[in-house]
Amino acid sequence: MTHDLHRTARLHRPGLCRDCLWMTDDLTDNRCPACASPRLVSHPELWDLTLAHLDCDAFYASVEKRDRPELAEQPVIVGGGVRGVVTTCCYIARTYGVRSAMPMFKALKACPEAVVISPDFSKYRRESRRIMGLVAELSPLVQPLSLDEAWIDLAGTERLNGGPGAFQMARLQRRIQTEIGLSVSVGLGPNKTLAKISSDLDKPRGFAVIGAREAKGFLAGRPVTLLPGVGPAFARTLERDGVRRIGDLSSVGAKVLTQRYGAFGLRLAELAEGRDLRTVDPHEARKGISAETTFNTDIRDLQSLKDELWRMSERAAGQARARGVAGRVATLKLKTADFQIITRRRTLPGPIQTATLLFQTTCDILTREADGRAFRLIGAGLSDLVETSAEATDLFTSDESRARVREGTMDRIRARFGAAAVTTGRNLKPRN
Ligand SMILES: [Mg+2]
Structure with missing residues (x-):
């Protein structure tokens, strides 16, 4: 018994040297006894945590700096092009106030000496594959969120690795x-x-740990925008409702949050407690999102098919936004009266998560398929999904960006006042 108590006490100081990988259960120094490095990490739950998130530091800019060492000490901005915004900037540029998604003219005003490089996505994809290759050696449970980010589930890999x-x-x-x-x-x-x-x-070159026991307390004092899915606009809604910090969500409670914001309110209540039951799913990006409906009676008429397709586009795109993903491929699905399934895919110029663009694309295909045949089912879907963090706004084409603003606003009104609160002009049209 005494031995166990002793062991428990010791286990509260697990430590790891990030340079020579020396490990201890009883860290006492602030330098590694093996290599004298000060880059130690210590946490009571250090040996228990198996869920990791890997994120490259200023990825595109770092690749460019690596390939052009003369730029090492200079502010570097990757971006420009048609949309004229900062895609990524290095940490030196950030000290001048340059940020991702900032218009280039503004960035150059803040940092006139910056070196601007146009993005070379094929190079970034190649480097991403090399990094993900090393990640894959650790576990089959890897879920990439973008080119430079992934979740890794390391449960059960300790002995093997x-x-x-x-x-x-x-x-x-x-x-x-x-x-x-x-x-x-x-x-x-x-x-x-x-x-x-x-x-x-702890960026860049960071290594940080949040344990299960400290999670709620850690989150309580932080702004709600730290939580996934809470962007600036929804944060304003929350603030109007008296919620600024994550701890305020706990005070309001799950019941009221659900009444106010629907399913997302319930999720916020869970997140505020430090709970998140999502698992690392390597196939999530490929699975795609879709919505389909079978008609009561078969439909031949193009306009009626379009109306149904709009509803399905709204449903699929709404799911995509709720999940924080966008798709690069749009799919139209039809089933004829004699049960023949027709699936047509189209790859888009950029990822989308709005009904407007999903409908535009699938409707274009529908117009060619609806030749007077009778259909019993129609569906719209998105696949080849990417995560859409707040930073990733440059992923979208300008058409999609405009539609996102519009449809994002409708999501929030619906979350607040119920699904019937907003209907688009299309849904108000008389049906025939
Ligand atoms: Mg990154």
Whole structure:
């Protein structure tokens, strides 16, 4: 018994050296006794946490700096092009106030000496594949969120990979630096949301840990915008309702949050407690989102098919926005009266998550398919999904960006006043 107590006390100081990977259950120094590095990480739950989030630091800019060492000490902005915005900027540029998604003229006003490089996405995709290749050596449960981010579930890999998750991630971080020449930040947490939040705490070259026991307290004082799905506009809605910090969500409680904001309110209540039951799903991006409906009586008329298609586009796009994803491929599905299934896909110029663009694309295909035949089912879908973080706004074409603003506003009104509160002009049209 005394032995157990002793062991428990010791286990409260697990520590790891991020340079030489030395490990201890009883960290006492602030330098590594093996290599004298000050880059130690210590946390009571360090050996227990198996969910990691990996995020490259200023990815595109870091790739460019690696390939052009003369730029190492200069502010570098990757961006420009048609939309004229900052795609990524290096940490030196950030000290001048340059930020992602900022219009280029504004960025150059803040930092006139910045070196502007137009993005080379095929190069970034190649580097991404190299990084994800190293990640895949650790676990089959890897879920990429974008080219430079992934969740990794390391549960049960300790013996195979020679150490606990924290050790594996520190070693991976070191490998990516030495073999690929890029710096990444690591977050460890009890679930996806907390792992992602923690990878952002210590950037660049960070290694941060949020434990299950401290999660609620850690979140309580932070702004609600830290939570996935809470953008600036929804944060204003919350603020009007007296909620600014995550702890305020706990005070309001799940019941009221659900009444006010529907399913998303319930999710916010869970997140505020530090709970998130989503699992790491390597196939999530490929699965896609769709909505379909079978008619009571077969439909031949193009206008009626269009009306149904609009409803399905709204439903599928609404799901995509709620999940925080957008699709690069739009799909129209039809079933003829004699049960023949027709599926038509179209790859888009950029990812979309709005009914407007999904409908535009699928309707275009529908117009060619609806030749007077009778149909019994219609569906619209999105696949080849990407996560849409607030930072990723440059992913969207300008048409999609405009539609996102419009439809995002409708989501919030619906969440607040119920689904019937907003109908678009299309839905108000008399049906024939
Ligand atoms: Mg990143």
